[in-house]
Amino acid sequence: MTSCNRGDVVLVKFVFADEKGAKQRPGLIVSTAGYHQGRREAILAAITGNVGRLLIGDYKVDAWRESGLLYPSTVTGIIRTIKQDMIVRKMGELPGSEVTLVDAKLREVLAL
Numbered sequence: 001m002t003s004c005n006r007g008d009v010v011l012v013k014f015v016f017a018d019e020k021g022a023k024q025r026p027g028l029i030v031s032t033a034g035y036h037q038g039r040r041e042a043i044l045a046a047i048t049g050n051v052g053r054l055l056i057g058d059y060k061v062d063a064w065r066e067s068g069l070l071y072p073s074t075v076t077g078i079i080r081t082i083k084q085d086m087i088v089r090k091m092g093e094l095p096g097s098e099v100t101l102v103d104a105k106l107r108e109v110l111a112l
Helices: 096-110
Strands: 008-015 022-029 041-048 074-083 087-093
Touching: 008 041, 022 074, 074 096
Parallel strands: none
Antiparallel strands: 008 022, 008 087, 022 041, 041 074
Protein backbone atom coordinates (compact mmCIF):
# COMPACT_ATOMS: atom_id res chain seq x y z
CA MET A 1 0.00 0.00 0.00
CA THR A 2 1.33 3.44 -0.92
CA SER A 3 1.09 5.87 1.97
CA CYS A 4 -0.29 9.28 1.19
CA ASN A 5 -0.51 12.70 2.78
CA ARG A 6 -2.88 15.60 2.41
CA GLY A 7 -1.79 17.71 -0.56
CA ASP A 8 -0.12 14.83 -2.41
CA VAL A 9 -0.76 14.61 -6.13
CA VAL A 10 -1.09 10.90 -6.86
CA LEU A 11 -1.67 8.65 -9.84
CA VAL A 12 -4.65 6.37 -9.21
CA LYS A 13 -5.75 3.26 -11.08
CA PHE A 14 -9.51 3.47 -11.61
CA VAL A 15 -11.31 0.34 -12.79
CA PHE A 16 -14.07 0.91 -15.36
CA ALA A 17 -17.63 0.32 -14.20
CA ASP A 18 -17.89 -2.81 -16.37
CA GLU A 19 -14.62 -4.04 -14.78
CA LYS A 20 -13.20 -4.78 -18.25
CA GLY A 21 -10.35 -2.32 -18.00
CA ALA A 22 -8.73 0.42 -16.00
CA LYS A 23 -7.30 3.86 -16.53
CA GLN A 24 -4.77 5.82 -14.53
CA ARG A 25 -5.76 9.33 -13.52
CA PRO A 26 -4.25 11.97 -11.23
CA GLY A 27 -5.92 13.07 -8.03
CA LEU A 28 -5.25 15.30 -5.03
CA ILE A 29 -5.36 13.74 -1.57
CA VAL A 30 -7.66 15.91 0.56
CA SER A 31 -8.05 13.63 3.59
CA THR A 32 -5.91 14.11 6.70
CA ALA A 33 -3.34 11.95 8.47
CA GLY A 34 -5.90 11.41 11.24
CA TYR A 35 -8.36 10.05 8.69
CA HIS A 36 -5.72 7.70 7.27
CA GLN A 37 -4.91 6.19 10.68
CA GLY A 38 -6.49 2.78 10.87
CA ARG A 39 -8.17 3.12 7.47
CA ARG A 40 -7.29 1.65 4.12
CA GLU A 41 -9.04 4.51 2.34
CA ALA A 42 -8.14 8.04 1.32
CA ILE A 43 -10.31 10.85 0.00
CA LEU A 44 -9.23 12.61 -3.16
CA ALA A 45 -10.37 15.29 -5.54
CA ALA A 46 -10.12 14.34 -9.20
CA ILE A 47 -7.68 16.23 -11.41
CA THR A 48 -8.37 16.91 -15.09
CA GLY A 49 -6.41 18.40 -17.94
CA ASN A 50 -9.52 20.29 -19.04
CA VAL A 51 -8.60 23.81 -17.97
CA GLY A 52 -10.93 25.57 -20.40
CA ARG A 53 -14.08 25.12 -18.35
CA LEU A 54 -14.25 25.71 -14.60
CA LEU A 55 -17.32 24.54 -12.74
CA ILE A 56 -18.28 25.16 -9.13
CA GLY A 57 -15.66 23.58 -6.88
CA ASP A 58 -12.96 23.57 -9.55
CA TYR A 59 -9.55 25.15 -9.03
CA LYS A 60 -7.05 25.76 -11.86
CA VAL A 61 -3.60 24.79 -10.58
CA ASP A 62 -0.90 27.45 -10.98
CA ALA A 63 2.06 25.29 -9.94
CA TRP A 64 1.12 22.30 -12.08
CA ARG A 65 4.69 21.50 -13.15
CA GLU A 66 6.04 21.85 -9.61
CA SER A 67 3.25 19.54 -8.42
CA GLY A 68 4.36 16.74 -10.75
CA LEU A 69 1.52 17.15 -13.25
CA LEU A 70 2.33 16.71 -16.93
CA TYR A 71 -0.07 19.34 -18.27
CA PRO A 72 -1.93 22.43 -17.08
CA SER A 73 -4.58 20.98 -14.80
CA THR A 74 -7.66 21.64 -12.71
CA VAL A 75 -8.48 20.10 -9.35
CA THR A 76 -12.19 19.41 -9.65
CA GLY A 77 -15.03 19.42 -7.18
CA ILE A 78 -15.40 15.69 -7.88
CA ILE A 79 -14.56 13.96 -4.61
CA ARG A 80 -14.03 10.22 -4.29
CA THR A 81 -13.07 7.81 -1.54
CA ILE A 82 -10.55 5.25 -2.77
CA LYS A 83 -8.65 2.33 -1.32
CA GLN A 84 -5.07 3.43 -0.71
CA ASP A 85 -3.86 0.41 -2.69
CA MET A 86 -5.40 2.04 -5.80
CA ILE A 87 -2.60 4.61 -5.64
CA VAL A 88 0.01 3.72 -8.24
CA ARG A 89 2.52 6.35 -7.16
CA LYS A 90 2.98 9.83 -5.81
CA MET A 91 3.57 12.36 -8.58
CA GLY A 92 4.32 15.38 -6.39
CA GLU A 93 2.76 17.79 -3.94
CA LEU A 94 0.49 20.77 -4.42
CA PRO A 95 1.95 23.83 -2.63
CA GLY A 96 0.23 24.55 0.69
CA SER A 97 -1.05 27.90 -0.54
CA GLU A 98 -2.87 26.15 -3.39
CA VAL A 99 -4.22 23.41 -1.10
CA THR A 100 -5.80 26.23 0.92
CA LEU A 101 -7.47 27.55 -2.25
CA VAL A 102 -8.73 24.04 -3.11
CA ASP A 103 -10.13 23.82 0.44
CA ALA A 104 -12.12 27.00 -0.16
CA LYS A 105 -13.57 25.59 -3.38
CA LEU A 106 -14.53 22.32 -1.67
CA ARG A 107 -16.22 24.26 1.15
CA GLU A 108 -18.39 25.91 -1.52
CA VAL A 109 -19.41 22.52 -2.92
CA LEU A 110 -20.11 21.00 0.49
CA ALA A 111 -21.66 24.15 2.02
CA LEU A 112 -19.21 24.05 4.94
